[in-house]
Amino acid sequence: MPVPTGHYVALAAVIFFIGVLGVIVRRNPLIMLMSIELMLNAGNLLLVAFARAWLQNAGQIFAFIVITVAAAEAAIGLAIIVTTFRPARFVDVDDVRSLHG
């Protein structure tokens, strides 16, 4: 017995709103970015589920493009986080003095 499309829509909605709550509630930038990834994945799940429902693979191709955009977004977001929160201005193992006797 095939799973009804409504089940996938409900699952995607639940994951999407868990992601929304993550962005609203959490203030840790990394966890906020991960919540955005959750939301993008919920959208992808919807695209794939409806591609299956109408037997058109355009939905799958759009989900593929969304994955690309998500990769670009993660790269840019993490670069912004690193430039904003990086404690030391450069990384040089010779400058590490925390364990110096």
Next chain:
Amino acid sequence: MVAFWMLATILIVSAVWTVVAAKPVYSVVALLLNFAALAVVYLTLSAEFLAVIQIIVYSGAILVLFVFVIALLSSGVAPFATGPNRLPKIWMPAAAVVLAALGFLISAIAHAPPATAPASGPVGSQGVFGSIADFGKALFTVQLLPFEVTALVLMVAVIGVITLGGEQMREAGPRAQAATDRRMREAILREGKG
């Protein structure tokens, strides 16, 4: 059907775990579980290529990037490891979001199209819905324009990351030089003492 409920349980539990985890590292582990389960869901929806891409791009590239950033940052910034929780302050918008989610859920289940029969024929062969052959053909013929736009998006992302990182490098340049000079002076002093 049983597989769907098991996968849905894994997906929701790991999504909640991602959001409520105390440290970003635990979130990454939960997100990895979520992405893997989602890849299996794609397989049940006969999106074979997307299942593979989900594992390679999300679990392989994006999550590793997250782990690198956590390793880079959490060594120096102590409060970064956990971060504050704003739930007590903003419980009202959060409750509104949950109510909207419930409403959306009910209307979605009521209006969804009926289930379609699973794909027939050998898995992955041409002409069967969701096969890699059909996906690739459509990607390079009918959907060529979106595919090319994807290249542009990646190009913009690369330029953006280089711009963000380049500023830092310009800033770090003279300071790194100063640190090297300081180390050399200290070494000379030590030699003089010894």
